[in-house]
Amino acid sequence: MSAEFLVFLVVALISVASALGLLLSKNAIYAAMFLILNMVSLAVIYLLLNAPFIAAVQVAVYAGAIMVLFVFVIMLLGAEKLNAPETRPGLKWQQPLALALGVALAFQALYVVFARGITAPANVIEAGPLAIGRLLFTTYLFPFEVASILLLAAMVGAVVLTKKDN
Amino acid sequence: MTDIQPVILLSALLFTIGVVGVISRRNALIIFMCVELMLNSSNLALVAFARQWGNLDGQLFVFFVMAVAAAEVAVGLALMVAIFRTKHSTNVDELSQLKG
Amino acid sequence: MAILLLPILIPLIAAAINAVFGPKLGERTSGWLATLACMASFACSVVLFAQVAGQSEGGMNTNLFPWVWVENLHVSFGLLVDRLSAALMLIITGVGALIHLYSIGYMHGDSRFSRYFVYLNLFVAFMLVLVMGNNYLMMFVGWEGVGLCSYLLIGFWYEKAKNTDAARKAFVLNRIGDVGFIVGLLLMFSVFQSLNFSDVLGVGETGFKIGAAQLPFVGLITLLLLVGATGKSAQIPLLVWLPDAMSGPTPASALIHAATMVTAGIYMIVRSHVLFDAAPSSANVVALVGACTALLAGSIALRQYDIKKVLAYSTVSQLGFMVAAAGLGAYTASIFHLMTHAFFKALLFLAAGSVIHGMEHYAHNMAASHDEKHIDPQDMRNMGGLARKMPLTALTFLAGALSLAGLPPFSGFWSKDEIILAALERNPVVFALLAVTAVITAFYTGRQLMLVFWGTARTRDARNAQESGPLMTLPLLLLAILALFGGLLNFPGGLWLEHWLEPVLGAEPAAGFNVAIAILFSTLTIVALLVAFGLYRYGGRETQVKAQTGLKGALNRGWYLDDIYRAIFVIPFYALASFLARVFDLGGIDGVVNGIGRLVNTVALGARRYQSGFVRMYGLVMLFGVVAMLTWFMLSAR
Numbered sequence: 001m002s003a004e005f006l007v008f009l010v011v012a013l014i015s016v017a018s019a020l021g022l023l024l025s026k027n028a029i030y031a032a033m034f035l036i037l038n039m040v041s042l043a044v045i046y047l048l049l050n051a052p053f054i055a056a057v058q059v060a061v062y063a064g065a066i067m068v069l070f071v072f073v074i075m076l077l078g079a080e081k082l083n084a085p086e087t088r089p090g091l092k093w094q095q096p097l098a099l100a101l102g103v104a105l106a107f108q109a110l111y112v113v114f115a116r117g118i119t120a121p122a123n124v125i126e127a128g129p130l131a132i133g134r135l136l137f138t139t140y141l142f143p144f145e146v147a148s149i150l151l152l153a154a155m156v157g158a159v160v161l162t163k164k165d166n
Numbered sequence: 167m168t169d170i171q172p173v174i175l176l177s178a179l180l181f182t183i184g185v186v187g188v189i190s191r192r193n194a195l196i197i198f199m200c201v202e203l204m205l206n207s208s209n210l211a212l213v214a215f216a217r218q219w220g221n222l223d224g225q226l227f228v229f230f231v232m233a234v235a236a237a238e239v240a241v242g243l244a245l246m247v248a249i250f251r252t253k254h255s256t257n258v259d260e261l262s263q264l265k266g
Numbered sequence: 267m268a269i270l271l272l273p274i275l276i277p278l279i280a281a282a283i284n285a286v287f288g289p290k291l292g293e294r295t296s297g298w299l300a301t302l303a304c305m306a307s308f309a310c311s312v313v314l315f316a317q318v319a320g321q322s323e324g325g326m327n328t329n330l331f332p333w334v335w336v337e338n339l340h341v342s343f344g345l346l347v348d349r350l351s352a353a354l355m356l357i358i359t360g361v362g363a364l365i366h367l368y369s370i371g372y373m374h375g376d377s378r379f380s381r382y383f384v385y386l387n388l389f390v391a392f393m394l395v396l397v398m399g400n401n402y403l404m405m406f407v408g409w410e411g412v413g414l415c416s417y418l419l420i421g422f423w424y425e426k427a428k429n430t431d432a433a434r435k436a437f438v439l440n441r442i443g444d445v446g447f448i449v450g451l452l453l454m455f456s457v458f459q460s461l462n463f464s465d466v467l468g469v470g471e472t473g474f475k476i477g478a479a480q481l482p483f484v485g486l487i488t489l490l491l492l493v494g495a496t497g498k499s500a501q502i503p504l505l506v507w508l509p510d511a512m513s514g515p516t517p518a519s520a521l522i523h524a525a526t527m528v529t530a531g532i533y534m535i536v537r538s539h540v541l542f543d544a545a546p547s548s549a550n551v552v553a554l555v556g557a558c559t560a561l562l563a564g565s566i567a568l569r570q571y572d573i574k575k576v577l578a579y580s581t582v583s584q585l586g587f588m589v590a591a592a593g594l595g596a597y598t599a600s601i602f603h604l605m606t607h608a609f610f611k612a613l614l615f616l617a618a619g620s621v622i623h624g625m626e627h628y629a630h631n632m633a634a635s636h637d638e639k640h641i642d643p644q645d646m647r648n649m650g651g652l653a654r655k656m657p658l659t660a661l662t663f664l665a666g667a668l669s670l671a672g673l674p675p676f677s678g679f680w681s682k683d684e685i686i687l688a689a690l691e692r693n694p695v696v697f698a699l700l701a702v703t704a705v706i707t708a709f710y711t712g713r714q715l716m717l718v719f720w721g722t723a724r725t726r727d728a729r730n731a732q733e734s735g736p737l738m739t740l741p742l743l744l745l746a747i748l749a750l751f752g753g754l755l756n757f758p759g760g761l762w763l764e765h766w767l768e769p770v771l772g773a774e775p776a777a778g779f780n781v782a783i784a785i786l787f788s789t790l791t792i793v794a795l796l797v798a799f800g801l802y803r804y805g806g807r808e809t810q811v812k813a814q815t816g817l818k819g820a821l822n823r824g825w826y827l828d829d830i831y832r833a834i835f836v837i838p839f840y841a842l843a844s845f846l847a848r849v850f851d852l853g854g855i856d857g858v859v860n861g862i863g864r865l866v867n868t869v870a871l872g873a874r875r876y877q878s879g880f881v882r883m884y885g886l887v888m889l890f891g892v893v894a895m896l897t898w899f900m901l902s903a904r
Contacts, residue, residue, distance in 0.1 A: 185889060188882075188885055189882050189885040189886050189889060190882065191882075192882070258880070258881045258882060259880060259882075261879075261881070262878065262879030262880050262881075263879060264879050265874075265877050265878050265879030265880075
């Protein structure tokens with residue numbers, strides 16, 4: 001068992017634990033913190049998988065920007081304690097059923113993954129910002145521009161939606 | 167790290183947890199975060215596949231997913247703020263006017 | 267050959283002009299336009315008549331353009347003017363023109379003046395199509411067209427429910443006959459592979475013989491044609507519409523329901539005489555139907571009080587004479603009677619219209635107020651002594667009545683005599699029926715003359731009656747002359763009409779003239795007239811309106827034919843209709859429709875519970891779908 005795999009194992013455990021924490025936490029702020037932890041742990045795994053640029057973006061954009069936005073909204077709305085009592089007694093069976101289906105999905109995924117082994121080549125390719133950037137501005141130029149328009153539209157949308165009617 | 171299988175496994179587990187969260191939680195904000203978790207798990211798979219095939223296309227995909235996720239979060243949170251203004255609640259069970 | 271089209275086209279164009287611009291033209295222009303169109307048509311007919319007279323036989327037969335051209339059914343829009351149709355064209359347009367002229371006066375002041383003339387012109391056009399068509403389909407078009415005009419004119423004053431009921435009754439009964447006619451045409455086509463007169467009847471051919479293969483079907487075809495004739499010519503069993511048809515304007519009754527349209531059935535039988543000659547048993551049926559109708563309608567006319575109803579039943583009776591004559595093979599006599607009847611019956615109707623007009627004079631012009639008791643201007647019990655008030659009308663009516671009664675030398679005598687003679691020679695039963703009818707005819711004619719014109723005026727309206735204007739009396743005079751001298755057409759000495767029609771109808775056994783029979787019937791007629799004069803000199807006992815019982819009541823109610831038909835057909839039909847409407851339609855059809863609606867509603871009510879509005883429910887269902895699909899893929903990938 002290599003050191004790399006050992007690191008992976010530890011980080012993987014942390015990420016699963018933090019995901020479960022997200023799933024089970026009563027407090028929205030805690031949930032957000034668990035999600036940040038999960039994202040950071042995934043960033044570590046990205047590093048192990050020869051994706052340093054993505055790892056950096058993961059921390060900066062996801063764990064940084066997006067989650068800050070989340071926390072900001074939670075605070076703004078004062079919605080951190082929102083484990084409201086079940087108001088729909090008719091839907092009580094829904095959560096166990098969701099869990100059962102989730103487990104079924106997980107087992108299906110396990111089955112598919114274990115059906116055959118997947119190994120990667122030993123040599124790694126250059127995956128720094130330079131390589132990513134070159135690809136981004138050559139092959140993926142058009143999707144890149146579309147993504148920029150999408151972000152612009154999202155910004156306009158967010159402004160319109162939150163604006164008070166006056 | 168050359169063995170991809172455990173990574174895919176982890177991705178599947180995280181995805182499942184995200185799905186269960188989306189379906190079973192009632193707080194819209196947590197549902198939203200679970201959606202982010204699902205996106206992250208797929209990102210993980212994409213990075214793993216990029217490693218497997220030895221090229222960067224998977225990583226580029228992750229990059230775009232992040233862009234889309236950012237847009238989605240911006241609009242989604244704006245929606246949530248707007249809804250909270252009128253309903254004073256983020257419980258999705260309270261938002262069930264669109265029914266037959 | 268376009269001149270053949272002119273007599274039809276001119277009234278049609280006039281009708282179109284009146285239909286579009288009529289109300290703006292004013293009464294004078296509108297009425298004279300229609301009248302002049304009919305006169306022009308008459309002029310064309312005269313020209314055509316002269317042309318036909320110049321030819322030895324055959325006439326003019328032209329196919330103007332292909333009309334129905336499918337598979338082996340080839341029907342042209344074709345016109346045929348031979349001696350038969352030329353003669354009838356003269357009657358239609360000639361009598362028609364006089365009636366148009368009369369109508370200008372009669373319809374004066376009517377709110378739908380120009381519309382009346384549209385119908386009248388349209389009628390003339392269709393009637394000409396009927397007699398000028400060179401195939402049965404053209405005849406059928408005219409047949410239906412005149413039926414339509416008849417319907418429109420019967421219900422002309424549609425504000426009264428009685429009139430529209432009468433119009434509907436005429437329409438429905440005519441349709442029953444038309445079904446027989448059209449089935450006959452279908453059978454004819456399947457047997458002869460053609461509907462053209464030239465193929466079926468051999469018109470314009472000498473020595474035409476129906477093929478041996480077709481002969482067995484001719485009996486059935488002719489019977490079906492007879493059904494058509496009973497509808498249009500008001501014979502048993504479809505005769506009940508004609509008396510009710512009198513609710514239309516009187517001149518229209520004169521033109522359509524006395525002089526021309528109702529004789530279409532006779533024209534059709536005479537035109538198809540080749541077929542009827544080939545089917546003697548059918549011809550016998552025709553003769554019997556005609557004779558029975560003559561007696562039945564004549565007997566009903568004995569006890570009618572409405573001046574027009576008497577004439578209507580008498581028309582049915584006289585049509586029975588013509589049909590009987592046609593059935594006996596005395597086609598010339600039939601056509602002869604058709605012509606004389608057209609003259610004297612049109613005259614009688616127009617004179618009756620003049621009487622009604624005069625009777626209405628008081629109510630329209632002199633009544634102090636509208637509150638005064640309204641008196642039925644058509645009820646003969648309200649008349650009496652009108653001869654002094656309306657001398658011209660009385661005189662012309664007298665001419666028509668004596669002609670109808672069959673008094674020599676009036677035209678009706680000669681034609682009726684010919685028919686009775688033919689019956690005597692060929693069928694004793696028919697002879698007996700017709701002989702009785704002839705006497706009855708004289709009796710009710712005398713009764714009518716007495717009730718209307720003799721004695722003293724019985725009501726205020728009759729006392730104040732006034733002679734009609736010259737527009738109305740001039741046609742009366744002209745028709746009276748025709749009624750007086752129409753007998754010359756086939757005067758026993760010359761038999762001009764018989765020779766004229768010989769190329770069309772073939773050589774008939776020459777109608778003789780039996781002096782004994784002529785004297786016998788003249789005497790009977792005079793006796794019947796005198797008895798009637800005696801009985802009704804002072805209005806008789808019938809001047810009081812009272813319930814009629816026994817035989818009198820039966821005759822007054824038309825042998826209860828209407829009531830019988832109502833009981834047998836109308837009431838069960840209404841019951842069936844109401845059953846279909848209430849049970850079948852509301853219960854069955856509506857039940858199915860509403861049931862489907864309710865089913866959808868129920869399903870939707872159940873299904874809407876799954877549209878709960880809970881996002882996590884939707885997500886759950888979606889996840890379930892994903893799991894199910896993955897399971898399916900995994901199982902099938904194995």
